[in-house]
Amino acid sequence: MTQTAIPYIFMRGGTSRGPYFRRSDLPEDLDVLADVLISAIGAGHSLNIDGIGGGAAVTTKVAMLSTSDDEWADIDYFFAQVSVEEKLVDFKPTCGNILSGVGPAAIEMGLIKPKDDQTEIRIRAVNTGAQVVAKVQTPGGELTYDGDAEIAGVPGRSAPVQLSFMGVVGSSTGAFLPTGNLRDTVQGIDLTCMDVAMPMAIACAADFGLTGYETAEELDANREFFDQMEAIRIEAGELMGMGDVSQSVTPKFGLFAPAKDGGTIAVRYFMPWKTHPTMAVTGAQCMASCALTPGTVADGLLERAVASPAEIVLEHASGKIDVLVNFSNEDGFSLSAAGLVRTARKLADGHIYVPQSVWDGS
Known part of the structure; x- marks a missing residue:
């Protein structure tokens, strides 16, 4: 044999x-x-x-x-x-x-x-x-x-x-906000660097000249955007204390846009060198937490829930994913648990x- x-x-x-x-x-x-x-x-x-x-x-x-x-x-x-x-x-x-x-x-x-x-x-x-x-x-x-x-x-x-x-x-970096800031500016783009289930750098689609409603195929074909995003992701990884991330799939990258189909907010998620066809469960928790947190790049894109638990409906490239978030705003945003249903x-x-x-x- x-x-x-x-x-x-x-x-x-x-x-x-x-x-x-x-x-x-x-x-x-x-x-x-x-x-x-x-x-x-x-x-x-x-x-x-x-x-x-x-x-x-x-x-x-x-x-x-x-x-x-x-x-x-x-x-x-x-x-x-x-x-x-x-x-x-x-x-x-x-x-x-x-x-x-x-x-x-x-x-x-x-x-x-x-x-x-x-x-x-x-x-x-x-x-x-x-x-x-x-x-x-x-x-x-x-x-x-x-x-x-x-x-x-x-x-x-x-x-x-x-x-x-x-x-x-802080599951990967040890901190909810690995850079210590609700927002950082990297190469002229505002980011929120957050670590909830998955370390991520999250930005607004409009800052890249995108609507945030593009299909995964349309985004994958936009190599100019991917080159810009990857350079920002690598620099964000350094700021987050993750070292050289050029050969690592983390931190992941995400984009926000206003919801257009009855959800809470529209999102696109990157793996990071291709667009995710749907939405990662870990990424969903991080993006839902970012959406709920005042002062992040999500400001102005949604009406935030004030009572916990909150159901956050993320509109992704193939539909929607619901995240039930248990949180507190007593001393800044803090998350205790997030629930999802999968199959x-x-x-x-x-x-x-x-x-x-x-x-x-x-």
């Missing part, structure tokens, strides 16, 4: 998909692990033709699960963002969409036993330390993917997965094969 077989479950989580592994079935060394994931996904080719990636950043994501030794959590969730066209793996961020599938995958793997009609699973996001409670539908003690929940960017209906995120403020579905299972020259399984 010239290849190493690795058990996996292939799942859609929210508006992303990828392989879900037991952490114990993969190498401990992160450099070797990165090589394994690059091979499994087929990173380094636009079609990921030699792996199971789908040729887009939302389809080259990896979840690795294990029973947690944390006294609060049931499951540890370790995330990896694998690049599409470069042989790179980023272990810094987490992904809330892929997290949508962690509860069901943990049950599928036998790491969690279903309880009653709904199973509550406490998940620790290893990359950031965030605590997430997932409520998974298990009628009669059996996992189901059938249901009536719909999310923008995914066809059909599925069983809802309710997610409640805690401990997400997930098991697509396949079996083994992924990587060359033994990449990893021999030891």
Whole structure:
């Protein structure tokens, strides 16, 4: 046998998909692990033709699960963002969409036993330390993917997965406002640099000469905008204390515009080198928090909620996503938890094969 077989479950989580592994079935060394994931996904080719990636950043994501030794959590969730066209793996961020599938995958793997009609699973996001409670539908003690929940960017209906995120403020940089400011000006563009679930640099679409209602395809074709945005993102990363982020997918970048379809505010989210076709769950929490915070770049674009919890409806490139935010304004804005509803579905299972020259399984 010239290849190493690795058990996996292939799942859609929210508006992303990828392989879900037991952490114990993969190498401990992160450099070797990165090589394994690059091979499994087929990173380094636009079609990921030699792996199971789908040729887009939302389809080259990896979840690795294990029973947690944390006294609060049931499951540890370790995330990896694998690049599409470069042989790179980023272990810094987490992904809330892929997290949508962690509860069901943990049950599928036998790491969690279903309880009653709904199973509550406490998940620790290893990359950031965030605590997430997932409520998974298990009628009669059996996992189901059938249901009536719909999310923008995914066809059909599925069983809802309710997610409640805690401990997400400063999860990557240690601060709600990593630069210490509600606004910074970088290369002539006003930004709010914020770290809630995902470190982000957020600006107004109009400051780039955009409406904020462009499709993902229209934005991806605007290379002049992407070049300007990337230069600003890299400088913002330095200001946020994240060092050289030119090879990292964080901080992410986001744009605001006034809502035009009955939502709270219109948003566009970048991964960062392509436009997200929908909206990241982690990014949604950060952008919702920014929208709620007085003094940020969202000023003048919405009518802010004053009572907690607040339902923030973000209009993204494919529809809407609702974020329920528990917050306080007593001593400046502070967030205690954010909740969302996602869906997930098991697509396949079996083994992924990587060359033994990449990893021999030891």
